[in-house]
Structure formats: C-alpha cells, structure tokens
Amino acid sequence: MAAGFNAYLIAPASIIPLLVDSFGIDKASAGLSISVFFLAWGMAGLPGGLLMDRYDNRRLAFVGVVALVLASLAGAATSTYLPFLLTRFVGGATGAFLWTANANVVSRVFPESKLAVATGLFVAAGPAGQAIAQFGGPLLADVAGWRAVFVVYPLIVVAGLPVLYLAAREPVRSEEAISLGQFVRVLRNPTILAVSFASACSFALFVFFSSWMPTYATEELSIDLAAAGAATALVPFAGIVARPGGGWLSDRIGERRRPVIVVSFLLALPVIFGVTTIRSAGGFAMLMLAAGATVQLAIGVYYVYVAELAEPGTTGTCLAMVTSVST
Incomplete structure (x- = not known):
C-alpha cells in the first residue's frame, strides 16, 4: 500500500515532458504537481493524527484508498491543468491515512523486540515506490499513455488493503480518545x-x-x-x-x-x-x-522512537507530527 502511494506521489517526475505537452504548460508548472502533493500531505498530517487516535486506523486507511482512487481517476480524465492539480492535492491529503496510519498499525501489530526492523521495512516502501515510478512511468506511458500512470499506481494501494486487514485483525485505535490537552502537549513536547x-x-x-x-x-x-x-x-x-x-x-x-x-x-x-x-x-x-x-x-x-515517547493514546498524533514536519 505504501509503495503504491509513494509511486503515485512521485509519478509526475518521470513524465514531466508529457505533462508539459499535454497541458501546454512549462516545466516549473508541471513540477507543482509534486509540490502540491507534499503540501496537502503536510497540511493533513496533524488532523489525520488526531483522527488516528480516535478511530480505527484500518477504516481510515480504507477511506484514504477510496479517496486516492477517485482522485487518480479524476486526474486521468481531466483535460486542463488546474483540475489536475486539485486531484493531486486531494491525493496528497490521503497520505495521512495511507502512510502515517499504516505506520501506526505497524507500531501496534509487531512486538517491541521486532518493531524497529518492522518499521524500517515499512518505510522502505517509500524508496521502493519511487523506484517503481521512476523506472516504470516512462515505460507505462509509452504503452498506454501518460494518464495510465496515474491510474495504475493507486491499484497497488488497493491491493495492499486486504493485507492490512490480515495483519491487523482487530481495530487499531487508542483505548481512550485523545483529549485537547494531550494534543496540545504533543505539539509542545520538546x-x-x-x-x-x-x-x-x-x-x-x-x-x-x-x-x-x-x-x-x-x-x-x-x-x-x-x-x-x-x-x-x-x-x-x-x-x-x-x-x-x-x-x-x-x-x-x-x-x-x-x-x-x-x-x-x-x-x-x-x-x-x-x-x-x-x-x-x-x-x-x-x-x-x-x-x-x-x-x-x-x-x-x-x-519507532516517537511511538515510544508518545503518551498513551497519542501515538497517531505523534507519528503525524513527524510526518508533517518532515514533508
């Protein structure tokens, strides 16, 4: 799931000339299709973390998958650049559920003795997805057109959803809903x-x-x-x-x-x-x-470190803090 999300994230990078020709824009404008993705991901991070500490992360991931698929289909169908950018923004916002929520699931499913390795394997999906996009994007565009690039990668995300439910058979959320005071303490924790x-x-x-x-x-x-x-x-x-x-x-x-x-x-x-x-x-x-x-x-x-530092019931928010600041 995370690999497909990251492939979709970086997908425009390998086909920038095709976007330039199709939409009649310059390369700098085409690069915005990646920038707005990161912007939306960062903006959605902390609100998403708050939701992760309140609701079942598996369901949030499902919502993220649906939103990403709809955004990708809309982006592939549009003929003008501004709506395409909007679909990329929506796709970026799903990162709160398709990346951070999955990291939270990993932190709950694996025992502490194996958590660091398991988390490392999970975050390795980032460069793996980027490699898929960098090498596969031009080939796919040659065969089926550039629009197919933005449809295929979300299918990898869809394929990962059953795996998520198999790995986490019980709801993944905090025992108690995070309070406003706890949320503020996370933001102020040095x-x-x-x-x-x-x-x-x-x-x-x-x-x-x-x-x-x-x-x-x-x-x-x-x-x-x-x-x-x-x-x-x-x-x-x-x-x-x-x-x-x-x-x-x-x-x-x-x-x-x-x-x-x-x-x-x-x-x-x-x-x-x-x-x-x-x-x-x-x-x-x-x-x-x-x-x-x-x-x-x-x-x-x-x-792993942030999850260990988190107060009970705030793991999702703490993970979202790391993601939001990093992106």
Missing part, C-alpha cells in the same frame, strides 16, 4: 519536536541528493544525463536496505534509538563534503550510494 526536526533534516538530505544531483552532475561534472540519472537512482535504492537496516541496528544495540540517529548524521557529513570533491562518474555513483545509505539509516528509527 523531545518529540526535536525528533521531528531531525527527521525533517534527514528527509531534506534525501530529497536533496535524489532530486538535485542529476543536474549537478551534468552541469558541474560533465556527466551525461542518462548516467547521472542512473547514478542518482542509487539513492532511493540504497534506502530499501538502509531503512530496515537502521532499525535492525537499533534493536541490536539494546533498542536504543539515539545512537543510530547520531551515526546517520555523522556518516552523512563526509558524503556531503564529497559532493564538492568528486570529479569522476564512478566516484559520483559511489557517492550517491553512500548518500542513500547514510541519510536514510535513521528514517525508520524516527517513527
């Missing part, structure tokens, strides 16, 4: 805010390396675009291993979360410095692999 800020920094580094490096490689290193794109694809691919790997490491050192977060940033520092010194295509590829591994090492750990 530790949760610090973890959310650290998560935002990690995610910003991930976006920086996965989005801007192809342009940097072509303009500054004189690497051709195809090679630069292939090398940069190593960033999300590394996350498929690094995200659950960080959770595994955290469990191996006595379920301690902070050391993994600190190590992630410390290892990322020489990689960031390396961007200014690498001059070869091979070195650039190795740098992208290292970047993907280091900056994503703690991404799954943030979710």
